[in-house]
Amino acid sequence: xxxxxxxxxxxxxxxxxxxxxxxxxxxxxxxxxxxxxxxxxxxxxxxxxxxxxxxxxxxxxxxxxxxxxxxxxxxxxxxxxxxxxxxxxxxxxxxxxxxxxxxxxxxxxxxxxxxxxxxxxxxxxxxxxxxxxxxxxxxxxxxxxxxxxxxxxxxxxxxxxxxxxxxxxxxxxxxxxxxxxxxxxxxxxxxxxxxxxxxxxxxxxxxxxxxxxxxxxxxxxxxxxxxxxxxxxxxxxxxxx
Amino acid sequence: xxxxxxxxxxxxxxxxxxxxxxxxxxxxxxxxxxxxxxxxxxxxxxxxxxxxxxxxxxxxxxxxxxxxxxxxxxxxxxxxxxxxxxxxxxxxxxxxxxxxxxxxxxxxxxxxxxxxxxxxxxxxxxxxxxxxxxxxxxxxxxxxxxxxxxxxxxxxxxxxxxxxxxxxxxxxxxxxxxxxxxxxxxxxxxxxxxxxxxxxxxxxxxxxxxxxxxxxxxxxxxxxxxxxxxxxxxxxxxxxxxxxxxxxxxxxxxxxxxxxxxxxxxxxxxxxxxxxxxxxxxxxxxxxxxxxxxxxxxxxxxxxxxxxxxxxxxxxxxxxxxxxxxxxxxxxxxxxxxxxxxxxxxxxxxxxxxxxxxxxxxxxxxxxxxxxxxxxxxxxxxxxxxxxxxx
Numbered sequence: 268x269x270x271x272x273x274x275x276x277x278x279x280x281x282x283x284x285x286x287x288x289x290x291x292x293x294x295x296x297x298x299x300x301x302x303x304x305x306x307x308x309x310x311x312x313x314x315x316x317x318x319x320x321x322x323x324x325x326x327x328x329x330x331x332x333x334x335x336x337x338x339x340x341x342x343x344x345x346x347x348x349x350x351x352x353x354x355x356x357x358x359x360x361x362x363x364x365x366x367x368x369x370x371x372x373x374x375x376x377x378x379x380x381x382x383x384x385x386x387x388x389x390x391x392x393x394x395x396x397x398x399x400x401x402x403x404x405x406x407x408x409x410x411x412x413x414x415x416x417x418x419x420x421x422x423x424x425x426x427x428x429x430x431x432x433x434x435x436x437x438x439x440x441x442x443x444x445x446x447x448x449x450x451x452x453x454x455x456x457x458x459x460x461x462x463x464x465x466x467x468x469x470x471x472x473x474x475x476x477x478x479x480x481x482x483x484x485x486x487x488x489x490x491x492x493x494x495x496x497x498x499x500x501x502x503x504x505x506x507x508x
Numbered sequence: 509x510x511x512x513x514x515x516x517x518x519x520x521x522x523x524x525x526x527x528x529x530x531x532x533x534x535x536x537x538x539x540x541x542x543x544x545x546x547x548x549x550x551x552x553x554x555x556x557x558x559x560x561x562x563x564x565x566x567x568x569x570x571x572x573x574x575x576x577x578x579x580x581x582x583x584x585x586x587x588x589x590x591x592x593x594x595x596x597x598x599x600x601x602x603x604x605x606x607x608x609x610x611x612x613x614x615x616x617x618x619x620x621x622x623x624x625x626x627x628x629x630x631x632x633x634x635x636x637x638x639x640x641x642x643x644x645x646x647x648x649x650x651x652x653x654x655x656x657x658x659x660x661x662x663x664x665x666x667x668x669x670x671x672x673x674x675x676x677x678x679x680x681x682x683x684x685x686x687x688x689x690x691x692x693x694x695x696x697x698x699x700x701x702x703x704x705x706x707x708x709x710x711x712x713x714x715x716x717x718x719x720x721x722x723x724x725x726x727x728x729x730x731x732x733x734x735x736x737x738x739x740x741x742x743x744x745x746x747x748x749x750x751x752x753x754x755x756x757x758x759x760x761x762x763x764x765x766x767x768x769x770x771x772x773x774x775x776x777x778x779x780x781x782x783x784x785x786x787x788x789x790x791x792x793x794x795x796x797x798x799x800x801x802x803x804x805x806x807x808x809x810x811x812x813x814x815x816x817x818x819x820x821x822x823x824x825x826x827x828x829x830x831x832x833x834x835x836x837x838x839x840x841x842x843x844x845x846x847x848x849x850x851x852x853x854x855x856x857x858x859x860x861x862x863x864x865x866x867x868x869x870x871x872x873x874x875x876x877x878x879x880x881x882x883x884x885x886x887x888x889x890x891x892x893x894x895x896x897x898x899x
Contacts, residue, residue, distance in 0.1 A: 360613045368758025372739075444625075451758070458761025462741065464754035467626040470775065473751045474768055481764060 270428040270440055278439055279308075286423070286435045286483060289490055291403070293411045293498045301412025305404035308437060309394035314404035316412040318384035327383075332376035337367035337386040339401060345393040362398055369422075369451050369461045370405055375415040384414060395441040396424045398449055402461070403487060410495055418453040419491055422461060423483030425450070425476050427468060432476045434483050448473070450480040454488035531715055543773055545660075548781070550668050550788040556698070556796075557673030561665040565655025567599075568662045570669035571648045576678075576688070579635070579642040587634020587642040591620045591666065593649045600654035611658075618755045619649070619663050622707040622744035626752035629670060630702035636678055641688060643675055645701070659742050663709035664781060671706075671789045674698035707744045707752035708781045710774040714739040714760045743771055745778040 271277055281287070287308030296302035299315035306312075322328040339362040343349055370386060386408070388401040399422035406420050426436040428445045441447060446468040451461025459481070468476065527537055534542050546564030553559070557572035579586060593616040595603040603609065608616075623629060634643040647669060649662045676698050678690040739759025744752040751771060756762075762770075 357613050357617060360610060361617045364610045364614055365757040370758070372758045372761065448754075453761050456761060457763065459756070459764055459767060460739075460758050460761045462754050462756040462767065464751060465621055465625040467746075467750045467752050470749050470751060470768075470771055473771070477764060477767070 268443065270443060270445075271431045271433070277433065279437060283431045284434050284479060284482075286486065287437065289487065291407055291491060291494045293407060293494060299408070299412070301408045301410070301414070303404050303407030303411055305400050305407060307396055307400050307403075307435065309392055310390075310396055310400045310437075311392040312388060312390050312397065312400040312404045314386065314388045314401065314408040316384065316386050316405070316408040316414065318412070319379045319382040319414065320384075322381060322383045328381050331380050333374065333379040333381075334383045335367055335371045335374060335376065335386070336383065337363050337370065337388070337405075339363040339366055339388045339390075341390040341393060341397070345390045362401070365398065365461065365463070366401055366405060369402055369420055370409065372460045373406075373416045373418055373420045373453060374409065375417055378415050384409075393438070395436050395438040396449075398422070398463075399424050399435075399451075402451055403491065407491055407494065410491075411498070418455045419488055420451050420460060421454055421484045421487040421491060422449060422451040423480050423487055424448065425480035425483060427472060427476050432472075432479045434479055446473075446476065448476050448480050450477060450484055452481055452484035452488070454485050528715060543777070545777070545781075548664070548784060550664065550785060552668070552672055552788070552792045557669050559665050559668035559672065561661050561668060563655075563657060563661040563664070565653055566657055566661045567651075567653035567655075568658070568665040569650040569652055570662070570665035571650075572645060572669045572673040573648070574643045574645045574673070574675045576636065576641050576690075577644040578640060579638075583631075584639035585635045585642075586631040588644045589624055589629055589631065589647070590644070591616050591623070591647045591649065593619075593651070593662070595651045595654075599651045603651075603654075614755075614757070615659055615662060616649070618659055618709065618742055618744070618753065619666055621755075622663065622709060622753040623666065623670075626705070626707050626744070626746070626750070628703055628705055628707050628746075628752070630704060633702045634675075636688060637680060637686060640686070645670075645673070645675075657711055660709050660711050663707075663744070664785060667706050667708070668785055668789065670701055671703060671785065672700075672792055674700050705746040705748060705750070706778075706782050706785065707746050708778040708785075709742050709744045709753075710777045710781075711740060711742045712770050712774075714741065714762060741767070741770060743774040745771065745774045747775075747779040747782040749775050 271283060276282065277285075279287075287310075288306075290306040292304045294302055295304040295313045296315040299317055301316040302314060304311065304313045319333055322334055327334055339359050341359065366386070366388060374384065386405050388405055390397050390401065402420060402422035406416075409416060410419065423434070424436055424447060426433045426440060426445050426447050428440060428443055433440060436447060444466065446464065446466040448468075449461065449463045450459055452459055462477075464473070530537060531542070536542065536544075538546075540546070546566075547562075549562045551560040551562075553571075559570045561568050561570070577588070580588070593608065593612045595609070595612045595615075597603045597605055603611070629645070634645065636642060647666050649666060651658060651662070674693075674697075676690050676693060677696045678688055681687045681689055739756065739762070741754070741756035741762070743754050746752055
């Protein structure tokens, strides 16, 4: 199948290095300490953060840092075929682990000893790039909850189809079976914390694709910063100072 | 969640400091350099598709088995490959009993991604009848001892087992072309899998602020604990210099240039490991074919008959099937008598023509029988063997 047409456009009309439309919002779940929704084209994710709070299960308490927990789930109606996914399947367990470890790397856990932070991520609509969207939503929610972090972690995927590096794959492109590189970046420190890759890719092309994904992460980081800034301004206005 | 905290052996500040100081001068606590593996030994079992890998103290066993199943609807002409991991508390007290923990799942997923998504094993050659019968290959990885760097050891074990695995040959017959004959290993030499390239996992541990990168393969718990402190990155690379999979889930951040450096180191290491695997597989294959020759020299041709078991409802005698051959890995188990056809796997098999022996053809007239086989498989396998022994 032709994923990049001769005219240089992709199936959904984007250019190879163009991202989908992003819409991010803070405050999607009223009860949570921090929450956010993140949309990337048709992919839609919400995240909620509870904590820092007392550790529920005392046996899990860590003396010198906070305990971070994460649960990733996909809504039944999120994909085309309305499949009932068991909660603890291998994919979602792995994704929970990946998201938890990525967020743990940017949270200053040593500032909150003997406490617990819960992150819940739910995919409402899946159209490729769910794991990046989940990490972005979780970052926003953590920032909204006011949890100290060393930097914002943002994530973006890139692929390689029809010998063209493509940024931010959608479901069609993702299921083409080509390589798929997901990067999580601490944008200010310029350090990669998350890196996942599938399929086969020569070393030099991999470098290009990874660079593209990193550029995507930086763009998303700018956007998330803007969203947070606007949200803060709004809160400031509401407070009336 | 509970697992990562349970029994986790905490390192003292002094120990940690010591290790980090030593790393600054490129020495690890067991005297290795930063990019050095521990001793790697690969052993094989008596039957095809079994391997045992030891990487220092880490000890992993792999078993490959296959079965005829109906393919997935979206891939009617491809076989399947699935990987299962078993981490018992015997290997490490921090592993939980029962449900696979996060570590087991991650381990399985990383190896699975490396092998499957890079299309290392040719799946289309596992198809028998498109949409109806394909071979499902299953790799079971048992962690016997955990001395750190499980992923690399398990990956090597899986590769070695897949390379030596052979599935029974089967042919399609009947008027409608839907009848499948599975030839037991005594009749036709079983076929090996087609493996295009070997994706080798190389894991790096990332320590401290000074970006010193070290292959995680330290001794005992220290590596596990240390890799938890810093970060871990598993790169799956083949000897052609292709990157097949990468897994770095959080942890310490790394500069992109460092990642590329790791990948280059990994591809060198992967070439070395590929070499080791290939050498040991060659030795195994040689021994395997020698084994066959020996048996023929000392023993007279053995009569192999279709077991006369009364499977009710089967009119045709030939249908009294020996389903045990469905779940394979039986290769080379019993005396070899090869029919005239050339064994395509290219092994040096001495074929002795025996007029008495009829080819053990198993006819499965319909899909119904085939699909209900898993229950019968094991039972029949046992029965068949007992019958043979009585003779």
